Amino acid sequence: MTTGAAARLSDLAAQFLGGPLPVRLRTWDGDEAGPAGAPVVVLTSRRALRRLLWQPGELGLAEAYITGDLDVEGDLGDGLRHVWRAVRERGLHPPRLRPGDLRANAALLGDAARAAVRLGIPGPRPASPAEQARLSGALHSKRRDRAAISHHYDLSNAFYELLLDPSMAYSCGYWTAPPGTEGYGLAEAQRDKLELICRKLDLRPGMRLLDVGCGWGSLSLYAAEHRGVRVTSVTLAAEQAAFVRARAVERGLADLVDVRLCDYRDIDGGGFDAAVSIEMGEHVGDARYPEFAATLRRVLRPRGRVLVQQMSRGATAPGGGAFIETYIAPDMHMRPLGRTVSLLEDAGLEVRDTQSLREDYVHTVQAWHRTLEERWDDVVALVGLRTARVWRLYLVGGALAFEERRMGVDQILAVRPGADGDSGMTGTPRAWHTDEGTTP
Structure with missing residues (x-):
């Protein structure tokens, strides 16, 4: 039986965050995984993950939402509040590479890289939305x-x-x-x-x-x-x-x-x-x-x-x-x-x-x-x-x-x-x- 994208991503996220995802995922292939009753995050395209690959963290997530590559079912505020609460209570955080432990670091990054390839995530950096501010010149001139x-x-x-x-x-x-x-x-x-x-x-x-x-x-x-x-x-x-x-x-x-x-x-x-x-x-x-x-x-x-x-x-x-x-x-x-x-x-x-x-x-x-x-x-x-x-x-x-x-x-x-x-x-x-x- 072939594992769907949502299940693969949930397993990978649990490995990287040190605990299960606090949301339920639905991916572009129709697969769902994650806790029942939790807010549902919908990844409508692989581009959502590609954006996170190139721009990890808040900005990558925001740009995926702005472009519609990522959406949240129901009340967006409730979804964000749920995630913030889980981060605080569970202490979820990205893994830290171990200085000097090349084998452990390689294994961790290798698992992530293989999963990304299987899901078709690697690719050119997606363009930032045109709504982004683009300023030039000296700061506060x-x-x-x-x-x-x-x-x-x-x-x-x-x-x-x-x-x-x-x-x-x-x-x-x-x-x-x-x-x-x-x-x-x-x-x-x-x-x-x-x-x-x-x-x-x-x-x-x-x-x-x-x-x-x-x-x-x-x-x-x-x-x-x-x-x-x-x-x-x-x-x-x-x-x-x-x-x-x-x-x-x-x-x-x-x-x-x-x-x-x-x-x-x-x-x-x-x-x-x-x-x-x-x-x-x-x-x-x-x-x-x-x-x-x-x-x-x-x-x-x-x-x-x-x-x-x-x-x-x-x-x-x-x-x-x-x-x-x-x-x-x-x-x-x-x-x-x-x-x-x-x-x-x-x-x-x-x-x-x-x-x-x-x-x-x-x-x-x-x-x-x-x-x-x-x-x-x-x-x-x-x-x-x-x-x-x-x-x-x-x-x-x-x-x-x-x-x-x-x-x-x-x-x-x-x-x-x-x-x-x-x-x-x-x-x-x-x-x-x-x-x-x-x-x-």
């Missing part, structure tokens, strides 16, 4: 940063209008009611996030606010409309700049919102009462962050406040990972929260408050994912099947990363003290989190 931002944010305004809430806030919301509460959803959580930021910055009519990395203008427009502040909005994405300008005109806010298409390093002037950067600092890069922090301090008047909402990573977690950094946010860099706090203080800012929104991001990303699935046909028609699969994998994986504390997100409130040390602040007002802080 202005030209490369502009290309990196354009890759992600200039996908199309129409795509993000399908995915996001009406405010077009593409960042973590602040959920003041549990998900599923009647009358409360993503739009309300994003509104509450914008209101929270305005309270922390103590924005009042006539103040000047600098919004660095303004996205589609959710905060800029909210602060101008509800707080009467004059906002300078900065972005590197041309599609975003055009969108914010159009919305400002539609809402009668053109006199209050000045949109600039420029790099943060080219911001001139100063004397702002407040500055904000919502999930833009991750794109600055590690080496450039001191310059970014110094810019935030420089543009503020004494006793001016700055709020940075920024993703972080666990002390031993990789942050975005190979897939996100290749297909979603190239050149992105995350660090533990404490390191970012130190960099802001090194620049001369005084950090007054930090607030974790990690669980809020789980709810936010899950809401985006639900919308993606509900509007799947429209998304595919707009951006194509492969890009839609990139985003499905990104959102499912992102929600899991926040859920499992491999990634976090925090609001960091800081102030530029006066020469005499006066911050203009007193403690941490309860009004930030209650209706007491709402400006009439």
Whole structure:
């Protein structure tokens, strides 16, 4: 009796991982093997394994999924969660070759090579999907940063209008009611996030606010409309700049919102009462962050406040990972929260408050994912099947990363003290989190 591809692969995987596969396999020949009741991974083509041969690990698996060479039956999030749990609990890991033991190493690699040949896996390296970011030039040069931002944010305004809430806030919301509460959803959580930021910055009519990395203008427009502040909005994405300008005109806010298409390093002037950067600092890069922090301090008047909402990573977690950094946010860099706090203080800012929104991001990303699935046909028609699969994998994986504390997100409130040390602040007002802080 001839053994099918799934059975052969399961045996080989058990030998290499030190334990049975935590998923059930179905291969291109119709064979199935693995534990009953486990998530089913479908290998539709030998190319899935060929991709892993040439690109082992996360990136090879991601590219196999993007191209449809690999699929997961049922809920992708449940499948990934099951695999992560098995890796942690069983301690599964690829084998390590034994230094100096040539015979054992040769036997291990020889078994794998013979199995690969029998399955028809060896062959030319499959081309990477065209959706991959392809950047050139010096890391975090202005030209490369502009290309990196354009890759992600200039996908199309129409795509993000399908995915996001009406405010077009593409960042973590602040959920003041549990998900599923009647009358409360993503739009309300994003509104509450914008209101929270305005309270922390103590924005009042006539103040000047600098919004660095303004996205589609959710905060800029909210602060101008509800707080009467004059906002300078900065972005590197041309599609975003055009969108914010159009919305400002539609809402009668053109006199209050000045949109600039420029790099943060080219911001001139100063004397702002407040500055904000919502999930833009991750794109600055590690080496450039001191310059970014110094810019935030420089543009503020004494006793001016700055709020940075920024993703972080666990002390031993990789942050975005190979897939996100290749297909979603190239050149992105995350660090533990404490390191970012130190960099802001090194620049001369005084950090007054930090607030974790990690669980809020789980709810936010899950809401985006639900919308993606509900509007799947429209998304595919707009951006194509492969890009839609990139985003499905990104959102499912992102929600899991926040859920499992491999990634976090925090609001960091800081102030530029006066020469005499006066911050203009007193403690941490309860009004930030209650209706007491709402400006009439």
